[in-house]
Amino acid sequence: MALKKRYVIVILLIALISISYSQRGAILLTVLPNALTSLMSTNGIDDLGDGLHVGLCGAGGPMPSGNRSGPCVAVIAGGKLFLVDTGTNGARNINRMGLRTDAVEGVFLTHFHSDHIDGLGETAMLRWMGGNYTEPMPVYGPKGVAEVVDGFNQAYSSDAIYRTAHHGSAVASPASSGMTAVTFEIPQDNTSLMIYDKDDLNVEMIRVDHAPIAPAVAYLFTYKGRTALVSGDTIKSSNIEKFSQGIDLLVHEALSPQLLQMMSTGAENANAVSRAKIFHDVLDYHTSPVEAAEIARDANVGHLLYYHVVPPLDVPGMDAIWLDGVNDVFSSYTLGQDGTLFTLPINSNKIVRVQLKIEN
Numbered sequence: 260m261a262l263k264k265r266y267v268i269v270i271l272l273i274a275l276i277s278i279s280y281s282q283r284g285a286i287l288l289t290v291l292p293n294a295l296t297s298l299m300s301t302n303g304i305d306d307l308g309d310g311l312h313v314g315l316c317g318a319g320g321p322m323p324s325g326n327r328s329g330p331c332v333a334v335i336a337g338g339k340l341f342l343v344d345t346g347t348n349g350a351r352n353i354n355r356m357g358l359r360t361d362a363v364e365g366v367f368l369t370h371f372h373s374d375h376i377d378g379l380g381e382t383a384m385l386r387w388m389g390g391n392y393t394e395p396m397p398v399y400g401p402k403g404v405a406e407v408v409d410g411f412n413q414a415y416s417s418d419a420i421y422r423t424a425h426h427g428s429a430v431a432s433p434a435s436s437g438m439t440a441v442t443f444e445i446p447q448d449n450t451s452l453m454i455y456d457k458d459d460l461n462v463e464m465i466r467v468d469h470a471p472i473a474p475a476v477a478y479l480f481t482y483k484g485r486t487a488l489v490s491g492d493t494i495k496s497s498n499i500e501k502f503s504q505g506i507d508l509l510v511h512e513a514l515s516p517q518l519l520q521m522m523s524t525g526a527e528n529a530n531a532v533s534r535a536k537i538f539h540d541v542l543d544y545h546t547s548p549v550e551a552a553e554i555a556r557d558a559n560v561g562h563l564l565y566y567h568v569v570p571p572l573d574v575p576g577m578d579a580i581w582l583d584g585v586n587d588v589f590s591s592y593t594l595g596q597d598g599t600l601f602t603l604p605i606n607s608n609k610i611v612r613v614q615l616k617i618e619n
């Protein structure tokens with residue numbers, strides 16, 4: 260008898276779930292209006308509290324990966340959001356992280372490899388359309404940034420005209436469309452250049468070595484005593500080590516020589532000559548995971564966040580190969596993914612990590 264009762268309850272539950280599922284559209288229609296109003300009025304920045312916050316809107320490199328988009332680092336301080344580089348999907352991931360693309364105050368470019376700049380046009384367009392700005396989006400960088408910005412502005416010039424014509428200049432003002440380049444002379448080794456100093460946030464530009472690609476720079480962010488450095492692309496750099504001394508968070512690129520060598524050999528065996536050469540060539544201008552850990556150890560940083568993770572680690576077990584030897588050098592690290600967010604609260608030495616869920 261008891262068994263029969265249980266059977267009836269299970270049937271009823273299944274029926275209830277089926278009805279709810281078949282009525283999901285009608286149910287959603289009743290809650291959606293309020294949910295949308297709440298969504299449109301929230302700004303994730305306000306929820307973060309006073310501190311220096313660093314999130315990965317793109318944790319990968321140039322190759323496609325399930326949970327690591329093109330290089331993009333969100334830096335939030337004093338209620339303002341900046342990006343370091345704008346790789347593929349960066350602008351969209353900003354939204355997926357609960358932040359607003361129209362809140363992007365400006366972009367710092369580390370160098371002009373395509374994977375670091377390919378989302379620039381969309382970032383500027385989404386900021387322009389959603390924001391209420393009187394000036395174009397500033398893009399800070401070393402010499403060459405003006406050519407990149409001019410090119411994107413030209414490519415998006417028809418789009419800008421369409422949007423102003425369609426939405427009116429009160430919403431899509433021609434005065435604030437596109438971007439403005441802010442160019443700096445790259446500093447010599449052992450010196451840094453203060454390129455932004457406003458509302459308690461300092462940003463310093465630091466030379467790195469990504470030869471034969473030049474210029475290439477890192478950025479050091481300081482806000483009310485908390486510090487984070489974003490490496491950009493570089494070999495193991497004594498300059499990074501110097502400017503990372505005692506900082507809270509080192510966000511460093513890394514490439515696994517072991518995996519790239521295997522990929523190069525695999526391409527060679529498949530007679531994919533160009534790919535074999537590219538996989539081999541990239542070995543000489545990046546930092547290995549162990550080398551980045553050595554910098555973190557020698558500079559005594561609070562935590563190391565790996566980004567620009569190359570190659571993609573989409574097959575289970577590849578992460579173990581990628582991290583081989585890291586634990587012997589430095590244990591306070593995170594292998595970043597899209598949505599990894601660090602909070603460094605002011606008046607504290609806490610380093611708080613959360614992994615935001617990013618649905619691709």
Ligand SMILES: [Zn+2]
Binds near residue numbers: 321372375492567
């Ligand atoms: Zn890169």
Ligand SMILES: [Zn+2]
Binds near residue numbers: 372469
């Ligand atoms: Zn590069």
